[in-house]
Structure formats: structure tokens, C-alpha cells
Amino acid sequence: MTLRTIIAWSLLALTGIVLAGTGARLLPQARRAALVLRAAEAPPALADLRLKDVLSSERVAAEIDAALAAEDDELAQSFIDLADGRGISVSADQRERLATLRSSTAYFSARAFAAGAMTGEADSAAGLAGTLAADVTGVGDIRDLVREAPLCARGDPACDRVVVGLATVGLATTATTWIGGLGLAARGGVTITKVARKMHRLSEPLTAGLTRMVRACVDPAAVEALLQAGRRMNIDGLRAAAVAAIRPTEVGALRDLGRNVYQLYGITGARGVLQALSLARSPVEVVRIERLAARFGSKTRATLKVLDRAALVLGAEISALVRAVLGGIAWCIGVALFCRRLGLMVGRVLWPRRPPADRSLEATRVAISLSAATPRPILSQRPVTSVTDGRGAQPIGAEASGSADDERERGVVAGGPSADARCAGSRPPDV
Known part of the structure; x- marks a missing residue:
């Protein structure tokens, strides 16, 4: 075994060791x-x-x-x-x-229900139930508009235009909750979203998306009239201004969001839906959380608590x-x-290469094989009837007889054997 072969086998063995070592770590990952x-x-x-x-x-x-x-x-x-x-x-x-x-928790539930109905803020199932009861009747939306109207009128930064827009949509659809409009599920979802906004439980990206939805479905000019009615505590004027401020053709996106939020509330409860809204950054992610909740059920809150946003998206990973x-x-x-x-x-070890043959010998063998394979030309076999010499054309028989006589004469004179004798000597013996 040559030094070159030993080096080749050593490098191959080293490569195999490296592949085996890295594969145990890379393949599971x-x-x-x-x-x-x-x-x-x-x-x-x-x-x-x-x-x-x-x-x-x-x-x-x-x-x-x-x-x-x-x-x-x-x-x-x-x-x-x-x-x-x-x-x-x-x-x-x-x-x-x-x-x-x-x-x-029985006593605390009753107290939370009353607090939710009066303040519109809740972080428990009982408190959110009170908020929903107040908003379905329109009382909660009127309360929020009356509260926000003075702040917006004097340009206070505490004025929340998102809450004003959601309250306007809710108040305008209160009369049509049971016969159309947003529908009961979407109406409840809008209320829950408004509660999350008031409690600062909405993520900033979702708040930005919600703001765009509200601006699309609520006329800003009509909202000013709504706020004036709120400052005067004119309930009938509030209802009329709310209906006039709504753009029915632009409510679709807000309706879908409200429906998804309400379905989340039914699966995860009040605190669960607030937790989900704090994680979601867009209405699309709200849908993803809803799909997760449909599979995990009561385990959704624990899953979101452990994984946070990693349960929804891949992120930087x-x-x-x-x-x-x-x-x-x-x-x-x-x-x-x-x-x-x-x-x-x-393969080279099991079937080693043969040493190369001599080039000159190989060339000779090739030439012989080619010459043997080349066909030789066939000469014509037509009979000759006469020959021409200085005496003119003579028959072939006469030429042959004359030649024989001359040969005999030359043989006798020279003392050598005649042509017939030479021919006789060259013929094979008779059998």
C-alpha cells in the first residue's frame, strides 16, 4: 500500500468521524x-x-x-x-x-357585576357580564359618550376617539341588535373590545388597526354633532346622531372582529379574551388565537401564558x-x-486496475487485425487466346510449342535440363 493510498483512507475515515459527530446534533435540530x-x-x-x-x-x-x-x-x-x-x-x-x-367568589361576583354595569370596566366574568348587559340596552354606550364628550370638546389628551367610535357604533346598532345590524355576537365583541381599550389591555398595533376601522365606519363630521348632544345630555339626540354617523357599507371589518372576539370570550372567559387581545397585533392574529382556542379549549389561557406570542407566530426565530x-x-x-x-x-481494492500494455505491441496487434480484416482484390480470370510479339500475333498454342522447342534446343546446347525436365521436377509426384 502506497503512502498516497494511506493518506486517502485516513482522510476518508476522518470525514466519517466528523459527519457522525455533527449528525447527532444537527439532525434532531x-x-x-x-x-x-x-x-x-x-x-x-x-x-x-x-x-x-x-x-x-x-x-x-x-x-x-x-x-x-x-x-x-x-x-x-x-x-x-x-x-x-x-x-x-x-x-x-x-x-x-x-x-x-x-x-x-359568590359575593365578589355580584359586586363585580354591578361595577361592570356602572363603570364599563371589568376583568372577571361577572364584571364583563354586567358591562354587556349595560351596553346591549344602550345605557353603557350613552354613559361612555357622555363621559368622553367634555374631554373631546376641550381637546383633552385623555379623550379616547376609539372609545367614542365604538360607543357610536354600539349605540347606533342597539335598536337593530336582534333583527340585523352587527348581530348579537358582533355587538358583544365590540363591547368587549371597548372594555379592553378602556382598561388599556389592547396591544398598540391592534389599537392602530382598530382606529382605522372606526374611522372607516364612522363619519367624523357627524361625531361632532354626537359629542354636542352628549355634552347637553340629550339622549334622543345622541341616538339620532349615532345612527347618522354610521357608514353601513364600511362596518364589515368591525363586525368580523367583534364576532371573533365574542367567540373567544365564550371559550376562554373574560380574563382569557382580555389576555388574547393584549397579545394580538392585528385582527388576523385574533383569528389565529380563535383557532388555537377552538383546539385547546380551557387550556388556551395556560398555553398563551407559557408561550406568549410564540404560540401564534414564528417571530425572530x-x-x-x-x-x-x-x-x-x-x-x-x-x-x-x-x-x-x-x-x-x-471498488479499487476489490477490483484493482490492470497495468497498461506496451503501446508498440498493441499498435502491431491492431495493424495485423486491420490487415486481416481488409479484403484483397480479385484478378480477372478471362482466358488469353493469343499473344503479340515482334513477329506479329501468334496463337497461344503455337507460341507455347515454339517456346518449348527453343527451350529444348537451348537446354541441349547448354547441357542443362530442359524445360520439360524442370517442369517434371517441380510437379508433385503422382499418387
């Missing part, structure tokens, strides 16, 4: 990255994949304790449901503390995921090239 990228447009699948990496019994226990300390029984129950679905054990003490907390996938592809190409090289070297 590439596989997970490919699954996450594939689930980018499916929030339930994306959240399910990411929960496997971050959810543990210690994390669940800590989150349940924090929810119980904050008297958020809905969030505590959501974590318990999530732990049960993932096979994570929850202590009996935490379950008992949750049951005790729920049994002591997308570049790392793409790099992981490309690394896995590069590793597979390297393995393919390694196998090809290994096959060539093994």
Missing part, C-alpha cells in the same frame, strides 16, 4: 425546525410543538401557585387542565386551594429555524459524497 416551519400557519400545531420544549412539572406548579395568589381561578384551572392533558401531576393541595377559592434546516440538508449532501467516495475506494 433540523427535524424540529422543519416541523415548526411546517406548522407556521397552524397555531394549534405550532403551540403543541413548542409546549413540548418548555412545559415541565416545576413550571406548572409555579404558575398554579401564582394564579391562586392572584385569585385568578380561571387561569389556575387552565393550568390544571393543561397538566392533566400532558400527563403532568398536580398536587392535591393545589386542587383543594382552587376549590376553596371558587367557593368564596424563523432565521434560526431556516439555518437549522439548511444545516441538515448540507449534512445529507456531505453523507452522500462520503458514501460515493467510499464506494470508489472499496
